[in-house]
Amino acid sequence: MPQLFENTKTAFALKSDAELERAYFLFKLIANQPLVRIGTAVTNFAIKTHLPVEGLIRATVFDHFCAGISKKDCMPTVDKLWQAGVSSVLDYSIEGKDTEDPLDDALEMTLKILDFVREKEAIPFAVFKPTGYGRFYLYEKIGAGKKLTRAEQEEWGRVVGRYEASCKKAYDLDVSLLIDAEETWMQDAADELVEEMMRKYNRKKAVVFNTIQLYRWDRLDYLKGLVERAERDGFKVGIKIVRGAYLEKENERAEEMGYKSPICASKKETDDNFNKTAAYILDHLDVISVYVGTHNEESSYLLMQMMEERHIDRKDPRIWFGQLFGMSDHITFNMAAEGYNVTKYLPFGPVRDVMPYLIRRAEENTSVAGQTNRELELLKKERKRRKI
Numbered sequence: 001m002p003q004l005f006e007n008t009k010t011a012f013a014l015k016s017d018a019e020l021e022r023a024y025f026l027f028k029l030i031a032n033q034p035l036v037r038i039g040t041a042v043t044n045f046a047i048k049t050h051l052p053v054e055g056l057i058r059a060t061v062f063d064h065f066c067a068g069i070s071k072k073d074c075m076p077t078v079d080k081l082w083q084a085g086v087s088s089v090l091d092y093s094i095e096g097k098d099t100e101d102p103l104d105d106a107l108e109m110t111l112k113i114l115d116f117v118r119e120k121e122a123i124p125f126a127v128f129k130p131t132g133y134g135r136f137y138l139y140e141k142i143g144a145g146k147k148l149t150r151a152e153q154e155e156w157g158r159v160v161g162r163y164e165a166s167c168k169k170a171y172d173l174d175v176s177l178l179i180d181a182e183e184t185w186m187q188d189a190a191d192e193l194v195e196e197m198m199r200k201y202n203r204k205k206a207v208v209f210n211t212i213q214l215y216r217w218d219r220l221d222y223l224k225g226l227v228e229r230a231e232r233d234g235f236k237v238g239i240k241i242v243r244g245a246y247l248e249k250e251n252e253r254a255e256e257m258g259y260k261s262p263i264c265a266s267k268k269e270t271d272d273n274f275n276k277t278a279a280y281i282l283d284h285l286d287v288i289s290v291y292v293g294t295h296n297e298e299s300s301y302l303l304m305q306m307m308e309e310r311h312i313d314r315k316d317p318r319i320w321f322g323q324l325f326g327m328s329d330h331i332t333f334n335m336a337a338e339g340y341n342v343t344k345y346l347p348f349g350p351v352r353d354v355m356p357y358l359i360r361r362a363e364e365n366t367s368v369a370g371q372t373n374r375e376l377e378l379l380k381k382e383r384k385r386r387k388i
Contacts, residue, residue, distance in 0.1 A: 002019060002384065004301075004335075005297050005300075005330045005331055005334055006330075006381075008330065009385065010333050011330040011382070012327045012333075012382045013333065014084060017388055020383060020386070020388065021381060021383075021388065022063075023064060023375075024383065025184075026064055026374070027376045028373050032315055057084070058359075062358065065325060065327075066325065066326075066358070067088075067346035068348045069350055071090065071113065071116060071347065074090060077311060077346060078120070078122050078346070079122070080295070082121075084333060085336035086343065087122055087124050087342065087343040088343060088344055089115075089127055089344070090116070090346050091127050091345050092113070092348060092349055093347035093354050103134065103135075103159075103162065104134065106163075107128075107132075107165060110126060110127075110128045110132075113303060114166070114173055114177070122242045123179070124175075124226055124320070125178050125209075125291070125322065126178070127177070127345075128166060128178075128179060128180070128182065129179075129182065130181075130190040130193075133163060133166075134162070135154070135155070136160035136183075137185075138155060138159065139186035140185055140186045140189075143186055143187070146162070159193075159195065163194075163197055164375040167207070167208050171207050174181070175207075176207055177293075178238075178291060179211060180211050181210070181244075182246070183250065184262045190343070191210065194210040195226065198210070198236070198238065199235050201278040202236040205236055209238030209291060210226075210240070211239070211241075211353070213244035213245065214242065214243055214244065214270060215244035216244065216249075217264050220276060220280065223277065223281075224323055227288065231287060234286070236287060237287055237292075238290075239288055239289075240291040240292065241277055241292055243270055243274055243294070243295075244270075250262060251263055258334050271299065274299055275302055278292065278299065278302070278303050279306060281307050282303075285313070285318050285319075290320070291320045291321075291322060292320065293321075294321070294323070295323055295327060295328040295331065295371065297331065300331055300335065314338065314340045314341075319341060320342070320343060321342045322345055323344060324345045325344045327371075329378075330378050
Protein backbone atom coordinates (compact mmCIF):
# COMPACT_ATOMS: atom_id res chain seq x y z
CA MET A 1 0.00 0.00 0.00
CA PRO A 2 2.81 2.45 -0.75
CA GLN A 3 0.47 5.20 -1.97
CA LEU A 4 -2.23 4.77 0.68
CA PHE A 5 -1.43 7.96 2.61
CA GLU A 6 -1.41 10.12 -0.53
CA ASN A 7 -5.21 9.91 -0.81
CA THR A 8 -6.21 13.40 0.36
CA LYS A 9 -9.83 13.01 -0.75
CA THR A 10 -10.34 10.34 1.94
CA ALA A 11 -8.01 12.07 4.42
CA PHE A 12 -9.90 15.37 4.44
CA ALA A 13 -13.40 14.17 3.55
CA LEU A 14 -14.80 15.44 6.87
CA LYS A 15 -13.30 18.93 6.50
CA SER A 16 -15.34 21.73 4.97
CA ASP A 17 -13.52 24.17 2.70
CA ALA A 18 -13.38 26.67 5.59
CA GLU A 19 -11.90 24.06 7.97
CA LEU A 20 -9.34 23.07 5.34
CA GLU A 21 -8.30 26.71 4.96
CA ARG A 22 -8.00 27.14 8.74
CA ALA A 23 -5.79 24.02 8.95
CA TYR A 24 -3.60 25.33 6.13
CA PHE A 25 -3.27 28.73 7.85
CA LEU A 26 -2.41 27.15 11.23
CA PHE A 27 0.26 24.80 9.90
CA LYS A 28 1.83 27.67 7.95
CA LEU A 29 2.11 29.56 11.24
CA ILE A 30 3.45 26.49 13.10
CA ALA A 31 6.10 26.02 10.40
CA ASN A 32 7.64 29.30 11.53
CA GLN A 33 9.66 28.47 14.69
CA PRO A 34 10.33 32.04 15.86
CA LEU A 35 6.63 32.80 15.43
CA VAL A 36 5.68 29.78 17.56
CA ARG A 37 8.06 30.93 20.32
CA ILE A 38 6.65 34.47 20.26
CA GLY A 39 3.06 33.22 20.04
CA THR A 40 3.62 30.86 22.98
CA ALA A 41 5.06 33.66 25.15
CA VAL A 42 2.26 36.08 24.23
CA THR A 43 -0.44 33.45 24.82
CA ASN A 44 1.01 32.47 28.21
CA PHE A 45 1.12 36.14 29.21
CA ALA A 46 -2.46 36.73 28.03
CA ILE A 47 -3.77 33.71 29.95
CA LYS A 48 -1.88 34.58 33.16
CA THR A 49 -3.01 38.20 33.10
CA HIS A 50 -6.60 37.19 32.25
CA LEU A 51 -6.73 39.11 28.99
CA PRO A 52 -9.90 38.29 26.99
CA VAL A 53 -8.24 36.08 24.36
CA GLU A 54 -10.31 32.91 24.76
CA GLY A 55 -12.61 33.72 21.83
CA LEU A 56 -9.67 34.12 19.45
CA ILE A 57 -7.94 30.96 20.73
CA ARG A 58 -11.21 29.00 20.52
CA ALA A 59 -11.84 30.04 16.91
CA THR A 60 -8.36 29.10 15.72
CA VAL A 61 -5.94 26.71 17.40
CA PHE A 62 -8.38 25.28 19.99
CA ASP A 63 -11.08 24.24 17.52
CA HIS A 64 -8.46 22.65 15.26
CA PHE A 65 -6.69 20.54 17.93
CA CYS A 66 -9.53 20.06 20.46
CA ALA A 67 -13.03 18.61 20.14
CA GLY A 68 -14.72 20.96 22.60
CA ILE A 69 -14.88 22.28 26.14
CA SER A 70 -17.14 19.50 27.49
CA LYS A 71 -18.13 15.89 26.72
CA LYS A 72 -21.39 17.10 25.20
CA ASP A 73 -19.47 19.57 23.06
CA CYS A 74 -17.41 16.66 21.63
CA MET A 75 -20.37 14.55 20.49
CA PRO A 76 -20.87 15.99 16.98
CA THR A 77 -17.18 15.28 16.26
CA VAL A 78 -17.39 11.77 17.75
CA ASP A 79 -20.44 10.97 15.60
CA LYS A 80 -18.86 12.39 12.45
CA LEU A 81 -15.67 10.37 12.97
CA TRP A 82 -17.65 7.19 13.67
CA GLN A 83 -19.49 7.53 10.35
CA ALA A 84 -16.05 7.52 8.68
CA GLY A 85 -15.06 4.33 10.53
CA VAL A 86 -12.90 6.14 13.09
CA SER A 87 -13.40 5.65 16.85
CA SER A 88 -12.65 8.34 19.45
CA VAL A 89 -10.71 8.59 22.70
CA LEU A 90 -11.94 11.46 24.87
CA ASP A 91 -8.95 13.02 26.61
CA TYR A 92 -9.65 15.53 29.39
CA SER A 93 -6.45 17.43 28.68
CA ILE A 94 -5.87 19.27 31.92
CA GLU A 95 -2.20 19.39 32.88
CA GLY A 96 -1.07 18.44 36.41
CA LYS A 97 -1.85 20.81 39.26
CA ASP A 98 -0.14 21.43 42.59
CA THR A 99 -3.27 21.20 44.73
CA GLU A 100 -5.62 18.28 45.32
CA ASP A 101 -9.03 19.65 44.31
CA PRO A 102 -8.34 19.50 40.55
CA LEU A 103 -7.02 15.93 41.02
CA ASP A 104 -10.40 14.85 42.37
CA ASP A 105 -12.05 16.76 39.51
CA ALA A 106 -9.92 14.77 37.02
CA LEU A 107 -10.94 11.50 38.69
CA GLU A 108 -14.60 12.49 38.56
CA MET A 109 -14.25 13.32 34.86
CA THR A 110 -12.55 9.96 34.10
CA LEU A 111 -15.32 8.07 35.93
CA LYS A 112 -17.97 9.99 33.98
CA ILE A 113 -16.17 9.27 30.70
CA LEU A 114 -16.03 5.56 31.60
CA ASP A 115 -19.81 5.54 32.07
CA PHE A 116 -20.13 7.36 28.79
CA VAL A 117 -17.74 5.01 26.95
CA ARG A 118 -19.74 1.99 28.10
CA GLU A 119 -22.76 3.30 26.23
CA LYS A 120 -21.01 4.62 23.16
CA GLU A 121 -19.52 2.07 20.79
CA ALA A 122 -17.67 4.90 19.03
CA ILE A 123 -15.50 5.49 22.14
CA PRO A 124 -13.63 2.25 22.97
CA PHE A 125 -11.12 3.74 25.46
CA ALA A 126 -10.96 6.15 28.36
CA VAL A 127 -7.68 7.86 29.33
CA PHE A 128 -6.00 9.83 32.10
CA LYS A 129 -2.58 11.34 32.86
CA PRO A 130 -0.70 10.29 36.01
CA THR A 131 -0.24 13.95 37.01
CA GLY A 132 -3.99 14.36 36.64
CA TYR A 133 -4.26 12.05 39.67
CA GLY A 134 -1.27 13.06 41.78
CA ARG A 135 1.29 15.80 42.21
CA PHE A 136 4.40 15.53 40.02
CA TYR A 137 6.63 16.10 43.06
CA LEU A 138 5.15 13.08 44.82
CA TYR A 139 5.79 10.70 41.90
CA GLU A 140 9.30 12.11 41.60
CA LYS A 141 10.06 11.61 45.31
CA ILE A 142 8.77 8.02 45.30
CA GLY A 143 10.63 7.20 42.06
CA ALA A 144 13.87 8.50 43.61
CA GLY A 145 13.35 6.19 46.62
CA LYS A 146 13.11 9.09 49.10
CA LYS A 147 11.22 8.70 52.35
CA LEU A 148 7.77 10.29 52.39
CA THR A 149 6.51 12.35 55.30
CA ARG A 150 3.38 11.10 57.03
CA ALA A 151 1.28 13.69 55.19
CA GLU A 152 2.83 12.62 51.87
CA GLN A 153 2.12 8.95 52.62
CA GLU A 154 -1.53 9.83 53.19
CA GLU A 155 -1.55 11.88 50.00
CA TRP A 156 -0.03 8.98 48.02
CA GLY A 157 -2.74 6.75 49.47
CA ARG A 158 -5.29 9.06 47.87
CA VAL A 159 -3.42 8.89 44.52
CA VAL A 160 -3.53 5.08 44.67
CA GLY A 161 -7.23 5.34 45.52
CA ARG A 162 -7.88 7.39 42.37
CA TYR A 163 -6.10 4.80 40.20
CA GLU A 164 -7.98 2.02 41.96
CA ALA A 165 -11.39 3.69 41.48
CA SER A 166 -10.74 4.25 37.75
CA CYS A 167 -9.28 0.81 37.00
CA LYS A 168 -11.97 -1.03 38.96
CA LYS A 169 -14.70 0.88 37.16
CA ALA A 170 -13.06 0.17 33.76
CA TYR A 171 -12.90 -3.52 34.71
CA ASP A 172 -16.53 -3.61 35.92
CA LEU A 173 -17.75 -1.92 32.72
CA ASP A 174 -15.40 -3.95 30.47
CA VAL A 175 -13.87 -0.78 29.00
CA SER A 176 -10.16 -0.26 28.21
CA LEU A 177 -8.30 2.46 30.12
CA LEU A 178 -5.17 4.15 28.73
CA ILE A 179 -2.76 5.77 31.20
CA ASP A 180 -0.40 8.27 29.61
CA ALA A 181 3.37 8.52 30.17
CA GLU A 182 5.16 11.68 31.28
CA GLU A 183 8.71 12.78 32.17
CA THR A 184 11.26 10.09 33.07
CA TRP A 185 11.98 11.42 36.56
CA MET A 186 8.40 10.80 37.68
CA GLN A 187 7.62 7.77 35.49
CA ASP A 188 9.07 4.94 37.65
CA ALA A 189 6.51 5.50 40.40
CA ALA A 190 3.68 5.65 37.83
CA ASP A 191 4.94 2.46 36.12
CA GLU A 192 4.92 0.54 39.39
CA LEU A 193 1.41 1.69 40.23
CA VAL A 194 0.06 0.86 36.76
CA GLU A 195 1.63 -2.61 36.90
CA GLU A 196 -0.08 -3.13 40.26
CA MET A 197 -3.40 -2.30 38.55
CA MET A 198 -2.62 -4.65 35.62
CA ARG A 199 -1.96 -7.53 38.05
CA LYS A 200 -5.35 -6.93 39.62
CA TYR A 201 -7.55 -6.12 36.62
CA ASN A 202 -5.85 -7.67 33.56
CA ARG A 203 -6.35 -11.31 34.58
CA LYS A 204 -8.37 -12.36 31.51
CA LYS A 205 -7.61 -9.55 29.06
CA ALA A 206 -5.96 -6.14 28.92
CA VAL A 207 -8.18 -3.53 30.58
CA VAL A 208 -5.46 -1.27 32.01
CA PHE A 209 -2.88 0.06 29.50
CA ASN A 210 0.42 1.71 30.44
CA THR A 211 2.25 3.95 27.95
CA ILE A 212 5.88 3.64 26.86
CA GLN A 213 7.68 6.46 25.07
CA LEU A 214 10.10 4.87 22.65
CA TYR A 215 12.41 7.83 22.29
CA ARG A 216 13.66 6.30 25.57
CA TRP A 217 16.32 3.68 24.80
CA ASP A 218 15.42 1.57 27.87
CA ARG A 219 11.73 1.00 27.16
CA LEU A 220 11.90 -2.21 25.10
CA ASP A 221 13.83 -3.86 27.94
CA TYR A 222 11.23 -2.53 30.38
CA LEU A 223 8.45 -4.06 28.25
CA LYS A 224 10.24 -7.42 27.98
CA GLY A 225 10.58 -7.50 31.78
CA LEU A 226 6.90 -6.65 32.17
CA VAL A 227 5.90 -9.45 29.76
CA GLU A 228 8.09 -11.96 31.67
CA ARG A 229 6.37 -11.00 34.92
CA ALA A 230 2.95 -11.21 33.23
CA GLU A 231 3.66 -14.69 31.87
CA ARG A 232 4.98 -15.83 35.24
CA ASP A 233 2.19 -14.30 37.35
CA GLY A 234 -0.75 -14.82 34.99
CA PHE A 235 -1.88 -11.37 33.86
CA LYS A 236 -2.17 -9.60 30.50
CA VAL A 237 -0.21 -6.52 29.44
CA GLY A 238 -1.95 -3.52 27.94
CA ILE A 239 0.55 -1.14 26.32
CA LYS A 240 0.31 2.06 24.36
CA ILE A 241 3.39 2.84 22.30
CA VAL A 242 4.36 6.38 21.26
CA ARG A 243 7.61 8.05 20.30
CA GLY A 244 7.48 10.66 23.08
CA ALA A 245 6.43 14.16 24.03
CA TYR A 246 9.14 15.75 26.21
CA LEU A 247 12.27 15.48 24.06
CA GLU A 248 13.85 18.89 24.66
CA LYS A 249 12.97 18.95 28.35
CA GLU A 250 14.51 15.49 28.88
CA ASN A 251 17.78 16.33 27.13
CA GLU A 252 18.09 19.70 28.86
CA ARG A 253 17.58 18.20 32.32
CA ALA A 254 20.09 15.39 31.66
CA GLU A 255 22.71 17.91 30.56
CA GLU A 256 21.99 20.27 33.43
CA MET A 257 22.18 17.52 36.06
CA GLY A 258 25.06 15.61 34.47
CA TYR A 259 23.53 12.21 33.79
CA LYS A 260 23.25 10.20 30.57
CA SER A 261 20.22 11.28 28.57
CA PRO A 262 17.40 8.69 28.67
CA ILE A 263 16.59 9.69 25.08
CA CYS A 264 17.90 7.87 21.98
CA ALA A 265 20.86 9.64 20.40
CA SER A 266 19.16 10.20 17.03
CA LYS A 267 15.80 10.19 15.28
CA LYS A 268 16.84 7.00 13.46
CA GLU A 269 17.56 5.23 16.75
CA THR A 270 14.12 6.26 18.03
CA ASP A 271 12.46 4.99 14.84
CA ASP A 272 14.37 1.68 15.03
CA ASN A 273 13.43 1.31 18.71
CA PHE A 274 9.76 1.98 17.91
CA ASN A 275 9.67 -0.50 15.02
CA LYS A 276 11.57 -3.19 16.94
CA THR A 277 9.16 -2.82 19.86
CA ALA A 278 6.14 -3.04 17.52
CA ALA A 279 7.53 -6.31 16.05
CA TYR A 280 8.13 -7.70 19.55
CA ILE A 281 4.52 -6.88 20.51
CA LEU A 282 3.06 -8.54 17.40
CA ASP A 283 5.05 -11.67 18.28
CA HIS A 284 3.57 -11.69 21.83
CA LEU A 285 -0.11 -10.99 21.21
CA ASP A 286 -1.02 -13.91 23.46
CA VAL A 287 0.07 -11.66 26.37
CA ILE A 288 -0.01 -8.10 24.98
CA SER A 289 -2.75 -5.85 23.61
CA VAL A 290 -1.45 -2.67 22.00
CA TYR A 291 -2.55 0.85 21.19
CA VAL A 292 -0.14 2.28 18.59
CA GLY A 293 -0.05 6.06 18.84
CA THR A 294 1.95 7.23 15.84
CA HIS A 295 2.06 10.01 13.27
CA ASN A 296 4.89 8.28 11.43
CA GLU A 297 3.99 6.99 7.98
CA GLU A 298 6.85 4.50 7.70
CA SER A 299 6.02 2.88 11.04
CA SER A 300 2.34 2.69 10.07
CA TYR A 301 3.17 1.01 6.74
CA LEU A 302 5.59 -1.34 8.49
CA LEU A 303 3.01 -2.37 11.10
CA MET A 304 0.42 -3.06 8.40
CA GLN A 305 3.00 -5.15 6.54
CA MET A 306 4.01 -7.05 9.70
CA MET A 307 0.35 -7.80 10.49
CA GLU A 308 -0.09 -9.17 6.97
CA GLU A 309 3.05 -11.32 7.19
CA ARG A 310 1.85 -12.77 10.50
CA HIS A 311 -1.70 -13.30 9.14
CA ILE A 312 -3.16 -11.02 11.82
CA ASP A 313 -6.65 -9.79 11.02
CA ARG A 314 -6.94 -6.03 10.48
CA LYS A 315 -9.79 -5.94 12.98
CA ASP A 316 -7.96 -7.95 15.66
CA PRO A 317 -9.29 -6.39 18.92
CA ARG A 318 -5.79 -6.53 20.46
CA ILE A 319 -4.38 -3.98 17.99
CA TRP A 320 -5.48 -0.34 17.74
CA PHE A 321 -3.94 2.64 15.99
CA GLY A 322 -4.40 6.28 16.97
CA GLN A 323 -3.50 9.82 15.99
CA LEU A 324 -4.18 13.16 17.64
CA PHE A 325 -7.16 15.21 16.54
CA GLY A 326 -6.08 17.91 14.10
CA MET A 327 -3.03 15.99 12.87
CA SER A 328 -2.17 13.19 10.43
CA ASP A 329 -5.66 12.79 8.96
CA HIS A 330 -4.01 11.13 5.95
CA ILE A 331 -2.99 8.24 8.22
CA THR A 332 -6.17 8.01 10.31
CA PHE A 333 -8.82 8.06 7.62
CA ASN A 334 -6.96 6.05 5.00
CA MET A 335 -6.18 3.28 7.52
CA ALA A 336 -9.82 3.29 8.68
CA ALA A 337 -10.94 2.97 5.05
CA GLU A 338 -8.70 -0.12 4.78
CA GLY A 339 -10.45 -1.72 7.75
CA TYR A 340 -7.98 -1.23 10.64
CA ASN A 341 -9.02 -0.33 14.21
CA VAL A 342 -8.25 3.40 14.29
CA THR A 343 -9.02 6.18 16.76
CA LYS A 344 -8.60 9.89 17.07
CA TYR A 345 -7.46 11.23 20.45
CA LEU A 346 -9.93 14.05 21.17
CA PRO A 347 -8.61 16.52 23.76
CA PHE A 348 -11.25 18.60 25.52
CA GLY A 349 -11.63 20.90 28.52
CA PRO A 350 -11.91 24.61 29.40
CA VAL A 351 -9.89 26.74 26.96
CA ARG A 352 -7.57 28.21 29.61
CA ASP A 353 -6.87 24.84 31.23
CA VAL A 354 -6.12 23.14 27.90
CA MET A 355 -3.63 25.81 26.77
CA PRO A 356 -0.50 24.01 28.12
CA TYR A 357 -1.52 21.00 26.01
CA LEU A 358 -2.02 23.15 22.90
CA ILE A 359 1.31 24.91 23.39
CA ARG A 360 3.04 21.53 23.63
CA ARG A 361 1.36 20.44 20.37
CA ALA A 362 2.67 23.54 18.57
CA GLU A 363 6.17 23.10 20.01
CA GLU A 364 6.23 19.39 19.09
CA ASN A 365 5.25 20.16 15.52
CA THR A 366 8.09 22.64 15.17
CA SER A 367 10.64 20.25 16.73
CA VAL A 368 9.69 17.15 14.69
CA ALA A 369 11.52 17.56 11.41
CA GLY A 370 9.23 17.29 8.42
CA GLN A 371 5.93 16.83 10.34
CA THR A 372 4.55 20.31 9.66
CA ASN A 373 5.85 20.39 6.10
CA ARG A 374 4.14 17.07 5.38
CA GLU A 375 0.84 18.38 6.77
CA LEU A 376 1.19 21.48 4.60
CA GLU A 377 2.04 19.48 1.50
CA LEU A 378 -1.10 17.33 1.88
CA LEU A 379 -3.33 20.31 2.67
CA LYS A 380 -2.01 22.08 -0.45
CA LYS A 381 -2.70 18.98 -2.51
CA GLU A 382 -6.30 18.80 -1.26
CA ARG A 383 -6.85 22.55 -1.81
CA LYS A 384 -5.68 22.08 -5.37
CA ARG A 385 -7.93 19.03 -5.83
CA ARG A 386 -10.91 21.07 -4.59
CA LYS A 387 -9.67 24.11 -6.55
CA ILE A 388 -9.90 26.40 -3.48
